[in-house]
Amino acid sequence: MRLAECDGKALLRRHGLAVPRGMLLGGGENPPSGAAYWPGFFLKAQVLEGGRGKNGLVRRFDKAADLRDARRLILATVDDADTPLLLEEAVSIAREIYVAVRIDGVKQKVELLIAPQGGENVEQSAKLMRIPVEDATTPDAIFAAIAKNFPRELAARLARYAARLPGIARQEDLELLEINPLALTEDGSFIACDAKIIRDDSAGFRHDADEFPISRMLAERAMTALERSARDLGFQLVETTGDVALVTSGAGLAMMMMDLLADHGLRAASFMDNMHGAPDETMTERLKIARALAARPNIKAIVFQTVIASRSLADRIDALIAWITAEPLPKPLFVGFAAGHAATRTMSTDQAVEKLRVLGVAAFTDPVVLVKAVAQAVR
Ligand code: GDP
Numbered sequence: 001m002r003l004a005e006c007d008g009k010a011l012l013r014r015h016g017l018a019v020p021r022g023m024l025l026g027g028g029e030n031p032p033s034g035a036a037y038w039p040g041f042f043l044k045a046q047v048l049e050g051g052r053g054k055n056g057l058v059r060r061f062d063k064a065a066d067l068r069d070a071r072r073l074i075l076a077t078v079d080d081a082d083t084p085l086l087l088e089e090a091v092s093i094a095r096e097i098y099v100a101v102r103i104d105g106v107k108q109k110v111e112l113l114i115a116p117q118g119g120e121n122v123e124q125s126a127k128l129m130r131i132p133v134e135d136a137t138t139p140d141a142i143f144a145a146i147a148k149n150f151p152r153e154l155a156a157r158l159a160r161y162a163a164r165l166p167g168i169a170r171q172e173d174l175e176l177l178e179i180n181p182l183a184l185t186e187d188g189s190f191i192a193c194d195a196k197i198i199r200d201d202s203a204g205f206r207h208d209a210d211e212f213p214i215s216r217m218l219a220e221r222a223m224t225a226l227e228r229s230a231r232d233l234g235f236q237l238v239e240t241t242g243d244v245a246l247v248t249s250g251a252g253l254a255m256m257m258m259d260l261l262a263d264h265g266l267r268a269a270s271f272m273d274n275m276h277g278a279p280d281e282t283m284t285e286r287l288k289i290a291r292a293l294a295a296r297p298n299i300k301a302i303v304f305q306t307v308i309a310s311r312s313l314a315d316r317i318d319a320l321i322a323w324i325t326a327e328p329l330p331k332p333l334f335v336g337f338a339a340g341h342a343a344t345r346t347m348s349t350d351q352a353v354e355k356l357r358v359l360g361v362a363a364f365t366d367p368v369v370l371v372k373a374v375a376q377a378v379r
């Protein structure tokens, strides 16, 4: 679950990290009275995408009276007029620093990322330092890793600040805790001016289900109509721009097929995965969504690829044929399957291929051959 900036900052504040003074603005609201003394203002669209600064969704202004204009400019840029807006005091920044804790997906370990220059495009920064987080990661260890890129005194204080982050990430079950920029103010304190935080969904049960309502609302609004119906049918769908309606079972198979399609100049228009706590069989529901996707003019083919370990291949083929013959398919269909021993007791894979081919459906037992056939047909 990705947290909106305002929710991310609430989490940081709860752990004692300083964030700018601010408030969420509803419709026609004005700044709080105390804001008259703020040195300047930032109005920031609360959306889940990054790069807001570059896209005009973060606006700075000097007088409270300019709030209306800032609001108008931001709302003209986002497609949703109800986008929540965060009004903040403009912190006077002496230096922008980048600091993050994340899970290194390859090593499956926590790592700390620090760059001496925060702001936009930090990913390309040559000075991004990656520090593995071990149980014994102390401020001293972090200091040693970052000292060459900061003045000594700043490195020491930053090391103490950064050393607190892995513990917060662990306690809150975060996959990512990124502060960019972390502002070093003129008077030498650190203020988190932005927060990008992602909580691991599989740890959701450990946390209050009603926490972070704004983030939840934004995630819900960001879903397409088909993604919502897939969720209601019991599986997860992510729509992507592509030309092949792809139906798969687990995420691993989906990623393999997406790569194979990409190798042949094709792009999957859908990614499907199982949902935690969902019924364990959703093939019919997936096919239903695939039909809706395939009706779109940009989709050129439907690919159904499955791996069957213990359930009956014969039953699957019957269900598939029922779907195919129910009404004409909007685009050519390519079926691929691999079946284990237990699955093929009453029907072999060769028999299954034959049964489908009789109906004029292109059927395969090798996904590479399947994708080559799709590429050829589409061209
Ligand atoms: P992002 O583009 O979505 O990451 O949005 P940010 O919240 O990081 O805002 C974009 C940029 O605005 C930051 O990189 C900072 O340079 C600047 N910014 C944000 N908040 C403040 C602030 O309180 N004071 C100052 N001076 N700059 C800020």
Ligand code: MN
Residues within 6 Å of the ligand: 119, 180, 181, 194, 195
């Ligand atoms: Mn940022």
